[in-house]
Amino acid sequence: MDKEMPKMDAVGLARMVEISRVLNSTTNLDQLLNYIITEAAELTQTEAASILLLDPRTRQLHFKASSNDIPLQMANMPVSLDNSVAGAILLSNQPLIVPDVSQDTRWNKKVDKAIDFQTRSILGVPMRNVDQEPVGVLEALNKLSGGAFSEQDEETLSILADIAGVAVEKARLFEELQQANMELSELDQLKTDFIAIASHELRTPLSVILGYVSFLREEASPTMADQFDSVLQAAVHLRSLIQDMLNLRYVDAGEAALDMETLDIVALVREMQLADDETAVAKSQLVQINLPDTPLMVAADHSMIEVIVDNLLSNAIKFTPQGGEINISLQRQGQEVWFAIQDTGIGIPTDQL
Secondary structure, three states: OOOOOOOOOHHHHHHHHHHHHHHOOOOOHHHHHHHHHHHHHHHHOEEEEEEEEEEOOOOEEEEEEEOOOOOHHHHOOOEEOOOOHHHHHHHHOOOEEEOOHHHOOOOOHHHHHHHOOOOOOEEEEEEEOOOOOEEEEEEEEEEOOOOOOOHHHHHHHHHHHHHHHHHHHHHHHHHHHHHHHHHHHHHHHHHHHHHHHHHHHHHHHHHHHHHHHHHHHHHOOHHHHHHHHHHHHHHHHHHHHHHHHHHHHHHHHOOOOOOEEEEEHHHHHHHHHHHHHHHHHHOOOEEEEEOOOOOOEEEEEHHHHHHHHHHHHHHHHHHOOOOOEEEEEEEEEOOEEEEEEEEOOOOOOHHHO
């Protein structure tokens, strides 16, 4: 049979409404717990109050808040669900009044010693989540009057515990979500750092490999040339994978954060062209380069410019047929630098420009 809803006067109801408002206005668990024990002690007119929360992994209760600051030894003192007052309350999911703890074998005297406090009587109630499952225990200790706990005390503390249980569970879930988001953010940063470092560290030696293999291929016999072509093909594929890694870095960012620096755009384009040259040679393409003899210094993101130039060069070589022609030019136009690639590929239809 369901227990009847506790009856409270208008003042008591107004107090509970205010408590509910405060508890639902913050997700800081420590602030919530300290507010709850303060209200619990005041509402029941007791010397102290404490909160124990259930660790679902170990199935043990742990002190999380007390009217007396919780010392380290108390915080590290798990309370078993078996043969303890708090455990009995949580397992039964019902309030419990212990008029004289000295006569109850379930009372643990070590707790009093840890906080230099003498407990005479206890009123404990379960703290429940939205599914009415117990997630902790709220205790009020020793009536200020020296008398016994009343039914009204039990009802008042039960209402407070029900409000508090939902708020505490919400705060715990919020903390878990924050922790999970923090870990995901750290993992994402590690991934970004790995892509940036790996792509940079791999591109430089790969460019050297491509250059030397291209040179050796030109001097090799027909039989050896075929083998060098296999090496070139594998190296070009690896470079494509590295480029995909760089592209993924910017796609994941949504909007790339530019790391601006002063760089020589002439040297960068020349380096990128040399890296792509072996692919053009393999297709017997004629690559004509028109670059200034002197450096052109620009403010730009080095990695981003590399991605753009490499994509333009790669596409020109890819879509230009065997024996085709590719023209690369770079020139200053006022305060701007213009980079252009012209090829004899299939181009883009006018209606798709």
